[in-house]
Amino acid sequence: MISIVEERKEEQQNQEFEFEEYPFRIWEQVADQYRQEIVTLQHQIWQSNIDKFYQKGIPKKLQQKLKKMKMGKSNRQCSICCNNFQKDETIIQLPCKHIYHQSCLFSWLDHSTKCPNCRSDVLEALKDQEK
Ligand SMILES: [Zn+2]
Ligand SMILES: [Zn+2]
Secondary structure: OHHHHHHHHHHHHHHHHHHHHHHHHHHHHHHHHHHHHHHHHHHHHHHHHHHHHHOOOOOHHHHOOOEEEEOOOOOOEOOOOOOEOOOOOEEEEOOOOOEEEHHHHHHHHOOOOEOOOOOOEHHHHHHHHHO
């Protein structure tokens, strides 16, 4: 008899213990959710700042001023896409004399102002041309 009563007591104690812990768990979950949302937001803000900070490609208008050429017969390679130039493809010659496919170079110059090959500054060269 005694043992049965004691078991019940233990059960009750366990229930009480869980009951006390329950609200804390919910608040911890809520806090975790908020913490995660804050981290996500912070990351988004950080990312957009980085994008603004490092987005220093060449504006499309200036890209149009680069020297366009039609490719003749050649077995040279575009070092952005690593494909050979085909005859009559539109290519761009940078002021440093390196040549690339127009589409390859334009998407490159959206993010960078430098020649992918020799790293010379295309934007500076374009500005010099305008002077
Ligand atoms: Zn290419
Ligand atoms: Zn170059």
